[in-house]
Every structure is written in C-alpha cells, then in structure tokens.
Amino acid sequence: MSSMSALRQHVSGSARKFISRSTLNAGVCRNCRRPFNSLALAPQPAQDRHNKAVQTISSVIRNFYNQKQTFRISHGSTNSTRQTTKKNVVSTMELSNVLHVDKDSQTALVEPNVPMDRLVEATLKHGLIPPVVMEFPGITVGGGYNGTSGESSSFKHGFFNHTINSLEMVLADGEIITASPTENSDLFWGGAGALGTLGVTTLVNLQLIPASKYVEATYHPVTSVRQATETIQSFTNNSSSDYVDGILYSQTNGAIVAGKMTDSVSNNSIQRFSDAKDPWFYLHVKEMLEKAQGAPVTEIIPIAEYLFRYDRGGFWVGNAAFEYFKFPFNVFTRWWLDDFLHTRMMYTALHASGQSKRYVVQDLAVPYDNVEEFVKYTDKNLGIWPLWLCPLKQSPAPTIHPHSITKGTGEQKEMLNVGVWGNCPSHLDFIKANRDLEAKLKELGAMKWLYAQTYYNEAEFWEMFDKKWYDSLREKYRATALPTIYDKVKIGIEDTAKEKGLEDKLKETWPLSGFYGIKKAIESGHYLEARKSQWKDL
Incomplete structure (x- = not known):
C-alpha cells in the first residue's frame, strides 16, 4: 500500500482536499500500526498560516546560527519554577492552535503552545481525549514533550511523549524536519524531556x-x-x-485514587471541582474518607472535571498563599478568592513575587523499594505535607526522563513519582536544603524532574545521564547553537549570593512581594482563561 493510499484511509473525506504533498510527513498510526503521512491534515488556510509562522521562526534561528549566537525559546508562559532570561529569544507564541482533529485515525494535529484545557475542549467535541493529560490546564503540548510529564494515566501510557505519533521541528540551523518513531527516531526519543535543547518543536501529531x-x-x-x-x-x-x-496527608494517613472511564452514572453521585463553590479535590477526598470511617468511597466525576481536578489550589500549594498573607483558609475565602487560586494565576504570582526562590516544588522519581525511606526523610527534614504519589512507566534508556537502572544488569526499576511541594521551613538554608535533597536522591537511586530548582554541579548532573549519547545528538542535529540541558537547569549558587539592590530587597519583603505577585497576576489576565473554559459544559 502506498503512503498516500494509507493516508487516505486515515483521513476523513472533508479533510482530504486540503492535503498538500509539500507538507506531508511520515508517521505511524498507534491504533492500526500502519504508516501514514500525518502532518498535513489541517484545512489549507490553517496550513498556510502555520507554514508562514514556522518559516519566520526558521529564518530567525538561521540568523542566530550564522552569527554563531546561542538562543533560547519563549512561548509566553511557564509551569517551571526556574528563572528565565530574555536575551536572544526565539518566540513561538503564535503557534497556539489545534489545526485538526481526525476522528477516523483518532489523532490531533496540534501546535506546541496549545494548553491542555484548549486541547481537551477540541478533542472532546469529537468524543476523544489525549491518553495523558497534564493536570494543570495551562501546561502546553510542547511543554509536555520537551519536559517530563508523567500523570495519573502514565502507568498505562507512559510519559506524554509516548502518545505522540510525529513532530515537526526546526533545527538549530533553521532546517525544518520531521521526527517520529520511524524518521529521525533518535531525535524523536532524545528530544523528549530535553527542554528544547535539540531543536524547536513547531507541530505535534x-x-x-x-x-x-x-x-x-x-x-x-x-x-x-x-x-x-x-x-x-x-x-x-x-x-x-x-x-x-495517591495523596499522603501524613505517614499514617492517605488515599489511593483509582479511576475507571465510564458512561454510566448508576447510583453514585456526580461530583465537580471546577466551580468556585466546589471543593478542592484533595480536601474533598480527605473529608469523604473521614466520613466513611475507613471504607472506600466511590464517586462519578465528569471526565474533564477529573482531568483538571487539581487546577483549583494547584493540588494543595494554593494554601501557601493563605499562610503567607496570614489569611483565613476556609470555604468562604477559597470561594471569594477563586480567580487567584487557579494554576495559571498562581504560577504568574509565584514568579513575579520571587517566592519561587523559597518554595520547594519538586517531583521526584523514587524506586518503590525506597519510597518509604524517602518519605521519612522529607517528613523529618522538610515537614512538607501532603505528598503526591503517581506511578510511572519508564522510558527506555538512554533518556533524559527520570530513571533508575540497576548497575551491572542494565535493568530498569519500577519508580513512583513523589511530588514534594511546599514552603521550605524558614529556619533552613534554602540552597542547602535542596543540595541535601539531591544527595538523598542519589543515595536512593532516585531522580528529580528538571522543571524545578537544580543545584547539581556539572559533574554530578551528568552522572545521571548519558552525556556521550546526548552530545552526539547535539552534534548530529547541529544543536550546539542552543544551550545545553545543564545550562538551562543549573542555578549559579554564586549568583544567589550577589548583593541585591533596594528594588529587589523591597520585592522580597513581606508582604510587598506577595502584593506585587498579585498585581502581576491580575495584569496577566490569566483568570479569564479559567472563566471561559468550555470543557466545564462538555
């Protein structure tokens, strides 16, 4: 069967007339496993707009490459707690559309800046959803590929990148290529979790x-x-x-949440979590189990409400804002301040206020055998509760994703994601607390996600990854004009010790830094994103 014939079997009749041979790129259908040309399913006007934007990005990148200048990628928002730079930035903000959802092949053609809530809205209209949906609505498709995104369905489907058929990428010299499990496969797998240091993702199938x-x-x-x-x-x-x-409220109190997709309500009540009057998920689970006095509790949750159940309150870290301002934390205040308590607003405020420099936001992958010891360590040394538990399916090595390999055998160990999110105790030196945490992870054969504060020196960092493999990819795909992954994640300890100016000191003074963060969050208008969400009605 020719590739064009295979494509026609995967594309609905209304979309076929928009296919352009000049933009065809190979992929493999994950349902029937047959090859098909996957990146040209969008209506022609959408293709033209997309191609024009990508050509502009390619031209800017080529100029940096010819001038031998490094550059960074900006998509206008972040769910990372790392500090960012504004020098030599290539913007991909324009690439923020779902170009096509094909019901026959069960695929979506998506630009990298499409956030999870807009993606779910687009796919649910066709009776479909992504297999892995990050719990924060503002996390983007490109962020899901370039970062590490393991969620509550990842024990079955793997990290987010394992649900991708193929990618369009702009290399660091401006060349536009396709990467998939069958074409440039080393880049396709190696770029997952590499934080955009091997190329710029511009389209995802x-x-x-x-x-x-x-x-x-x-x-x-x-x-x-x-x-x-x-x-x-x-x-x-x-x-x-x-x-x-799972949610651990303490070493002796927790809940494991098992979810099953269903179209039946039966006799169970329907529970929602997106409205200002609704409970925060983690508080609701704890309350329901306390009422049940040790018995399991079952509820029916509309699927989009389930996927984004942790948005309000950002799991539970929203409580830290109440603690910071010494403000009452109850049903009424959570309802009254709801606009500020969705993750988009909280991330904006966290960055603007500078509080991310004192806030521990870490996801750690820990071998199952060592989870108990690790939880005891965090309890004793950080005292942060609750903790999130999420089972993972590891990526084959070599990989930038967190992994644990038994020395001598090469066998990968099963790992559990433990989310440690909360204020660093005021009596602790923040950097030392993070360095101690990193040392404990090494002792336990565990690893951290790279979206948060990372204080490893370069030698320590590359002990965890296959540097020879990574460097060979950078050479092969001419990515040396991009910063390395270590360059992106490292925090210069010497920089944190520099003398601060009066403005910086004022921004870090209680409660001025908090009010400044609120001001910038309001100016961002991100609260409107939650208000206009259509998935609540689907």
Whole structure:
C-alpha cells in the first residue's frame, strides 16, 4: 500500500482536499500500526498560516546560527519554577492552535503552545481525549514533550511523549524536519524531556483515545506509606484501572485514587471541582474518607472535571498563599478568592513575587523499594505535607526522563513519582536544603524532574545521564547553537549570593512581594482563561 493510499484511509473525506504533498510527513498510526503521512491534515488556510509562522521562526534561528549566537525559546508562559532570561529569544507564541482533529485515525494535529484545557475542549467535541493529560490546564503540548510529564494515566501510557505519533521541528540551523518513531527516531526519543535543547518543536501529531462521559473514581484509605505503595502497585497491575494516583496527608494517613472511564452514572453521585463553590479535590477526598470511617468511597466525576481536578489550589500549594498573607483558609475565602487560586494565576504570582526562590516544588522519581525511606526523610527534614504519589512507566534508556537502572544488569526499576511541594521551613538554608535533597536522591537511586530548582554541579548532573549519547545528538542535529540541558537547569549558587539592590530587597519583603505577585497576576489576565473554559459544559 502506498503512503498516500494509507493516508487516505486515515483521513476523513472533508479533510482530504486540503492535503498538500509539500507538507506531508511520515508517521505511524498507534491504533492500526500502519504508516501514514500525518502532518498535513489541517484545512489549507490553517496550513498556510502555520507554514508562514514556522518559516519566520526558521529564518530567525538561521540568523542566530550564522552569527554563531546561542538562543533560547519563549512561548509566553511557564509551569517551571526556574528563572528565565530574555536575551536572544526565539518566540513561538503564535503557534497556539489545534489545526485538526481526525476522528477516523483518532489523532490531533496540534501546535506546541496549545494548553491542555484548549486541547481537551477540541478533542472532546469529537468524543476523544489525549491518553495523558497534564493536570494543570495551562501546561502546553510542547511543554509536555520537551519536559517530563508523567500523570495519573502514565502507568498505562507512559510519559506524554509516548502518545505522540510525529513532530515537526526546526533545527538549530533553521532546517525544518520531521521526527517520529520511524524518521529521525533518535531525535524523536532524545528530544523528549530535553527542554528544547535539540531543536524547536513547531507541530505535534498526537494520538487520541475514545473519551467516556465520566470517570468512576474510588478513594481507598491507606494508613502507612508501605500500604500506599502496595495499593498503587495492585491497581497499576489491574488492567481495569485507567487512572491511578495517591495523596499522603501524613505517614499514617492517605488515599489511593483509582479511576475507571465510564458512561454510566448508576447510583453514585456526580461530583465537580471546577466551580468556585466546589471543593478542592484533595480536601474533598480527605473529608469523604473521614466520613466513611475507613471504607472506600466511590464517586462519578465528569471526565474533564477529573482531568483538571487539581487546577483549583494547584493540588494543595494554593494554601501557601493563605499562610503567607496570614489569611483565613476556609470555604468562604477559597470561594471569594477563586480567580487567584487557579494554576495559571498562581504560577504568574509565584514568579513575579520571587517566592519561587523559597518554595520547594519538586517531583521526584523514587524506586518503590525506597519510597518509604524517602518519605521519612522529607517528613523529618522538610515537614512538607501532603505528598503526591503517581506511578510511572519508564522510558527506555538512554533518556533524559527520570530513571533508575540497576548497575551491572542494565535493568530498569519500577519508580513512583513523589511530588514534594511546599514552603521550605524558614529556619533552613534554602540552597542547602535542596543540595541535601539531591544527595538523598542519589543515595536512593532516585531522580528529580528538571522543571524545578537544580543545584547539581556539572559533574554530578551528568552522572545521571548519558552525556556521550546526548552530545552526539547535539552534534548530529547541529544543536550546539542552543544551550545545553545543564545550562538551562543549573542555578549559579554564586549568583544567589550577589548583593541585591533596594528594588529587589523591597520585592522580597513581606508582604510587598506577595502584593506585587498579585498585581502581576491580575495584569496577566490569566483568570479569564479559567472563566471561559468550555470543557466545564462538555
């Protein structure tokens, strides 16, 4: 079967007339495993707009390359706590559209700056959803590929990049290429989690799955860390579960949440979490289990409400804003301040206020055998609760994603993501607390996600990854005009010790820094993104 014939079998009749041979790129359908040309399914006007934008990006990058200047990529927002620079920036902000959703092949053609909520809105209209949806609505498709995104369905589907069929990328010399499991496959897999240091992602062909109307979520109480990890493993080994994650409120109190897609409501109540009057998910789970006095509790949640159940309150880190301002934390104040308590607004405020420099926001991948010891360590040294638990399916090595390999055998260990998010205790030196955490991770064969503060020196950093493999990719794909992944994640300890000016000191003074963060969050208008979300009505 020719590639064009294969394509026609995957493309609906209304879309076929828009296919241009000049923009065809090879991919593989993850449903039937047959090859097809996957990056030209959009209507012609959308293709033309996209191609024009990509050509502009390519031209800017080529100029930097010819002048032997490094550059960075900006897409206008971030869910990272790292500090960013404004020098030699290539903007991809214009690439923010879902170009096409094809129901027949169950794929979506998506630009990198499309956030999760807009993506889910577009796909749900066709009865489809991405297999892995990051819980924060503002996380983008490009961020999901270039970063590490493992969510409550990742025990089944892997990291977000494992749900991608193919990519369009602009290399660091301006060349536009396709990467997929069958074309430039080393770049396709190597770029996942590499923070855009191998090329600029400009288009994604994403695999979708049929969507149900609801998720039947059951909250299972646990009374120890060991019981929590054993319960998670039992559900991840059970093929009937579609989503599995956990919340530890303490070493002796937690909940494992097992979700199953369903179209049936039966006799269970329907619970929502997106409206200002609704509860925050983690508080609701704890309250329901306390009422049930040790018995599991099952509820029906509309699927989009489930996917974004942690948006309000940012899991639970929104509580830190109340603690910072010494403001009451209750049902009324959460309702009253709801516009400020969605993740887009909170990230804007966190960066503007400078509080990210004192806030521990770390996702750690820990081998199951060492989770109990790690939780004891965080309890004793950081005292941060709750903790998030999320089972992972590892990526084959070599990879930039967190991984744990048994020395001598090359065998990968199963790992559990432990989310540690909260204020660093005021009596601790922030940098030392992070360095101690990094040392503990090394001792336990664990690794951190690279979106947050990273204080490793260069030798320590490359102990965790295959530098020879990474450098060979940078050479092959002419990416030396881009910063290395270590350049992007490192924090210069010497820079943090520099004398601060009066303006910086004022911004870091309580409560001025907090009010400044609120001011910048309001100016961003991100609260409107939550207000206009259409997925609440789908």
